[in-house]
Amino acid sequence: MLSARQLLIFKCIVEEFVETAEPVGSKTLMTKYMLPYSSATIRNEMSFLEENGYLEKTHTSSGRVPSTQGYRFYVNTLMQPNVDDDVKNQVAMILGDRHRSLNEIIQESCQILSELTHLTTVALGPNSDYERLQNITLVPLTEHSVTAIIVTDKGHVENRIFKVKNNAYLEDLTSCVNVMNDLLDGTPINQVAYRLERDVRPILSARIKEHEVLFNAFLESFMKFANSNVYFSGKENMLYQPEYNDVNKLRQLVSAFENSQSWKSLEPIAIEEGVSVRIGSESPIEDLSDVSVISASFKTGNESKGSISVIGPTRMPYEKVVSLVEYISKSLETVLLSNDEDDE
Template sequence: MLTARQLLIFKYIVEEYIQTGEPVGSKLLMTKYKLPYSSATIRNEMSTLEKQGFLDKTHTSSGRVPSKKGYHFYVETLLQPNVDDEVKNQVSTLFANTNRSLSEIIEQCCEMISQLTNLTTVALGNNASFERFQNITLVPLGAHSATAIIVTDKGHVENRTFQIKDEAMMDDLNACVGVINDTMTGTPIDDVVEKLENDVKPILNVKVKEHEVLFNAFLEAFMKFAKQNVYFSGKDNILYQPEYNDVNKLRKLVTAFENSSRWKMLEPSSDSEDGVTVRIGSETPFEDMDDVSVISASFDTGKESKGSISVIGPTRMPYEKVVSLVEYVSDNIEKLIQDEYGDEENDER
């Protein structure tokens, strides 16, 4: 257990290092933060904090920097998350626009967070899982082709173009679209593939001659909605952090961004606890880099699955600001989802 003096010294070391990126010495602490202790006393306390694993001593300076254990302790013990009114107003404005689909709101939240933090933001989750199939519209493109436009209730669109070899195939395509619209309108996107197999396919077997080809084409189009989405904003921001001036580190970062499977570890399970998770160094998708932190907050989609928003940056990122932002934004996303699904469930009763 740290003493009150040790806690104060440790807090100032972390916040000074986050701000400057330079190792922190006793004289700077004494003069800048007007600590009522001698330089020798501060050095002794810093040495104790180092022995306890909260600080590391660099080879190039007599100053100290926070350790991985220290950052975790700071986040769990000393952090006082707070979102200022300006940010709250930006979030309110974003969520007030009902013309945007939820996936668009999540993407714009990512962009807002990356702009406010100058770091990289990633959203994980099946963004379309919050939506329902609305209809398919068939648009002829000429004598020998047509495009089927699949639309959700939130405006998410997928297209599928068909080559039409004769009038009979056009009739089959129209019949197929009619069966899907009659059978599946209002179906949650997470359930459309199963419903296609169980409810639509048996009808097409009877009504449509070339049902197998058409069914597989629509199945492929619908599966695009259901795939796992990874959305990045501000990828370049992290590359300009001074910690990553080294070419090898830059190469590792870029490779990690391009490998979507790395981000699976940030995907929250349906039974994982809500709240903010802080991962540092080997705990992150950048397990081979010790100077990267990832702060994540999950949101419940109301459909036995979760999404998440994460911020990626150096270990000396401004934790107080980032934790506050991702927690506030994820809470608002979850509230929006729950309000929408709550209204739908009440209407169905």
């Protein structure tokens, strides 16, 4: 159990290091935070905090920095999460537009969170097991191109652009879409590829000259659809963190961002109620042991869930980030469930 003096010194060290990314010494604590203790007393308490695992000494400075254990103690004991009214109004205004699809709302929330935290945000939309194909619509773009818009019952949208060679090709494309709408309406997205092969392909091969090209194009689109529930915002924010001045660390970070499958490991975290905080080695992202991941889940329907997470260095403003993740995930859930009820 830490004394009140030790708690105050430790809290000041965490907040100073989060702000400056520089190891903290007793002189800074005395002058900037005007602590009512002597330099010797502060140094003794810092030594105690280091011996007990709350602080670490760096190789390049006599100052201390918080350890993983220290950050965990700070998160569990000293944080006082709060979101100010200006931010609440901003979030309400942005999420208040009810004429958008589910993936647009999730992407927008991802962007808001990234802008407010100046860190990287990743959101996982609902698993495609819970989505069903609603319809495919062809929309002309130019004289020689059309886009096929694929929509689910949850408002998830994917586009596929086709170059139109001639009228015969456009007629084949239209026939292809009509067949799929007739046979696949209401099919769960994760079963569409199977149904395309079993039910749609034989009909297309009998009716349409270029059936193989069109079939493969739509098959690719649906495969992408079933795996496209990962949304990013603010990837570049991590590049400005001092921790990533190291080229090797930067390379690992960029590699992790390029592998969207690795982010799906965030999904189990968000099953927990409330906000999940994973610090350093607790992070589920392989090869990135010096990052923290703060996540919360949100319902998108009666059975389906998504999650939203902030990824940053272990030196992040936990109080602010936890507050924002919790508030935005709850606001997002309210909007999505409200839209779901309106659809019904």
